Amino acid sequence: MKGWQQHHAHLGLEFLVRNSTESEHRELLTKMERLPFMWSSGAGRGNFLSEFFIPLEYYSETFQYLSEALVKSRGRTEFYIGDQANALSFTIPTQLYDKEADAWVVNADDTLAKFKNLVLKVEGK
The missing domain is CATH 1.20.5 (Single alpha-helices involved in coiled-coils or other helix-helix interfaces)
Structure with a gap:
């Protein structure tokens, strides 16, 4: 196991789409699975959540992709960027x-x- 967040090489990002339908969940999951930085995704009770660890050198392109992929859910999408100063992730x-x-x-x-x-x-x- 290797902890890899402590060196600030990755940006921890979560987004939540509220009031989403099952068909929207499937569409979002298909779009998110195209990103190699997706850590997890889940849906239920009208919400879709996805979590990423994005290498810093790809954050601009990733945000551009997410902006286009989430255009239908504007106004219902919340983004959270974690403070990586004391974060540790491992697999x-x-x-x-x-x-x-x-x-x-x-x-x-x-x-x-x-x-x-x-x-x-x-x-x-």
Whole structure:
């Protein structure tokens, strides 16, 4: 696991489209999935939410794309930019396929140990 927000190389961005329909959710999801920086998306009860971690060198182009992709929802869209000064994001290991075993492998103990190590680094211990 690797924490990658502390160096300010990425911009954390969330947007919420309120009062959206299911067909609008599908359309928005299709548009958002085109961006390689999408971290997560979800919809329910008339709202659509998407979260991105955008490399700083691509923020201008990404905002241009989002502006065009969200034109139908203007007035119902809220953007949130997170303060990255104390932010930390990580993912679980993604190389979980063991070619020799020809199977997917999840080592929970190894993942937990890496996470605990990361916490110690963040806390400066």
